[in-house]
Amino acid sequence: MTIHRIHPDEYAPDAFNPGPHGNARFSPLRNAAGNAIPTLYGGTTLECAAMETVFHDVPHAPGLKTIAKRKLRKHRYSRLQPAADLRLADLGSAALRKLGVPRVDLIESDKDIYPQTRAWAEAIHAQCPDVQGLGWVSRQDDSARALILFGDRLAPDPFSSVEAPVDIVADADTFTALIELADIIGVKITGK
Template identity: 30%
Template sequence: MRQVPPDVPMRPVTTVLPAGAELWRCHATSRPVTDFNPVPSHRHVGGGRFDGADDDRYRFLYAAFEPLTALAETLLRDIPYGETGVRPVPWVTASSRSLSKARVTEDLRLVRLVSQADLAAVFQDTWLLEGGDDRYGLTRYWAQEIRRHAPDAQGMVWQSRRNRPHHALVLFGDRCGDEPLKAVPEDSYALGTFEGAERANQLLAPLRAFLLPPGMRT
């Protein structure tokens, strides 16, 4: 695990996310699916893996290409298997969220962090993607270094820890246009409703996880 980049040029590998691509997000129901988070994370603690921080402030938006990956990345963090071999997602965690689709409105250039060669291009290994929450200060620092060496990159894409081999991504709000995403209203499920919880449970079943709203039977 290298914590400081070597003093040589970093050459991140990039790929294009084309206009028209569909993304899924598990987001706060109180905010539109297209909203970027404007609140920077602390430099050392809390937050997410590639959030903007005080020393590199940028709005950020996490998404996935499949609805299950979006759910898993948001709801299955540190959820252990119970005595029955399934993972119950706390209702308080899920009920304020929605699962929604958005469509990309313009081509977006992303740094690829998928293969070992992609990681080597930024002087890293799988630690960058596998480290737990206690290392997010370092992963955010590394994201800043990647951004510095890839000034045209509008986000990054990597393999999801919680739904392999599918991919998750983050977009940088300071490098995207005014409206890089457009909501697809017909594909949105409020998880705080029975309909939304049922849809989420259909998706989560292969990962042996479930939501249990008050009044719903297993």
């Protein structure tokens, strides 16, 4: 499985967020001892990575929406190939049913619920020592899967290949793919 990432250009493609800063669905996280768990988000496609990052806050509203091109600048698109098969806890609808947690409470929730969703991730991390991360059908792009990796559960060099990152605006192929995705979700990229 290739991991697709869109990330700020100040970070290396395979750089884990060391925590404890941020406010995402499953990060920042702390382990049972209270130490920050390094995390890395990704998706199974470029479109998923874009929907989970630069297009994440596009409102679910009819009609034309705009995003300033400057908001895309200083971001890179990277692809990582794990050195070994990853053991991810499945947060798909069937697995969540077994836990008694509706998808709406964990994956479909809004930002104000993130402290609770992070508590679930911390509990999974604590209770499942062989799990290296979480995987779920992306809320933003239900044709792909999103994932988060726990840096403390992976070997020192967890990726067998790390392609050179490309600027998402300057790289013609990547920017064309983003324009096509923007059109699908009713967004016009504006400005220079």
